[in-house]
Amino acid sequence: MSKSFRLYIAEPLTPKKTLPLTDEQSHYLKNVVKYTPNDKLYCFDNQNGEFLCDVVEQTKKQTLIQVKEQTKPFYACPDIWLLFCPLKKDKTDFVIEKATELGCRTILPVISQYTNCTSIKIERYMAQSIEAAEQCRRTDLPLIEQPQKLTDMLKSWDSSRTLYFMDETLESAPFFDLLQQEKNHKTAILIGPEGGFSEHELTLLRTLPFAKGATLGPRILRAETAVAAALSCWQLIAGDWR
């Protein structure tokens, strides 16, 4: 039975080009999934789309591939950003993976008052998002920004981008009502940390003209659930699930 694999390649792909895989990718193909010439290898480069590739050399030292025909045009995910407060390691992995699968264009780690995660590893986030992009067949990668304090980010916010913050106090409008009115395709979703937003942050968010509080039903969602839920709802109504 032939299998198929997908890899992100960090340089531009064009038909007939020959290029080496990274050591990790070589190891993965050779030892983990045990690639054979019957299998199909699809590669994407985050700019030119997806291409079928041949493995033309596989030695101990390196794997060379040659690019064949294009199999998918480049497609950028909708212009939706996720602002999330880093959580414990496995929950943050989850957030990055789900945000990638759910078609987020940009992921911004933000430090709010009650964020109690001290180690933010952008390299790890990038590796997670590449793996998720390979798996869900994106041809683009989400951009992952350096962490910033939430209040600093709000100060320098481009006010033409709507910022929905998920409000656990149930004092905000249902997300559905806001999405029904949504005409702006530059959007961001902000999910608070496990402890929620501080009073100060909520007061600030409620005065910002570009920020809109939204509720996601009567149950209290964990932060990582709220990420998946809010992105799914946005994609359903305002994104590329229509």
Add this chain to the structure above:
Amino acid sequence: MSKSFRLYIAEPLTPKKTLPLTDEQSHYLKNVVKYTPNDKLYCFDNQNGEFLCDVVEQTKKQTLIQVKEQTKPFYACPDIWLLFCPLKKDKTDFVIEKATELGCRTILPVISQYTNCTSIKIERYMAQSIEAAEQCRRTDLPLIEQPQKLTDMLKSWDSSRTLYFMDETLESAPFFDLLQQEKNHKTAILIGPEGGFSEHELTLLRTLPFAKGATLGPRILRAETAVAAALSCWQLIAGDWR
């Protein structure tokens, strides 16, 4: 600082009633969260709502609580069922947790042709769903059914309940379009296993009058992501997030 805790109690709660906690709950209050009389303990029983309770005895042997006033009426989640194919252990835990948070009334493990999980532990699923219900402040618990073969379940299906199956082939309508037309509040969502549905299953599903194929955008979602996404979309438009 006072904290608050929430527990599910497997017998009917009425004001003034005194009753013992289970050994696990006693251990949790005493040794894990280190309950003190300053803290608040809320209990729910899956039939009468939520009540504030006092710990009236805490010994090595047992913990007794007394029920005080009602803090929430009983509320049953919308009549949405989740049919899912058991996955690896941690992914199944995730599915149960998210389905509970996202307000699923009934969870039905189904065995499809490509389901390759051999151990289905209903007891474990129930423990997971109780923990999630405590955390997300439900007053009801999802009902977790015994596993059944998918084809058997479809044979005995109550045809007045719409069954949406998430179709990775992209040949089905966007879920949004189907939800817009949704008038039926008896609904179920079916998510296939990692390997997708078999040809035979897809052919069968497409001929059943109560079954409707739905797509969730152009990216291929992992099974557990599709669970969270589909339930969120349903709650947003047809459930209790309005």
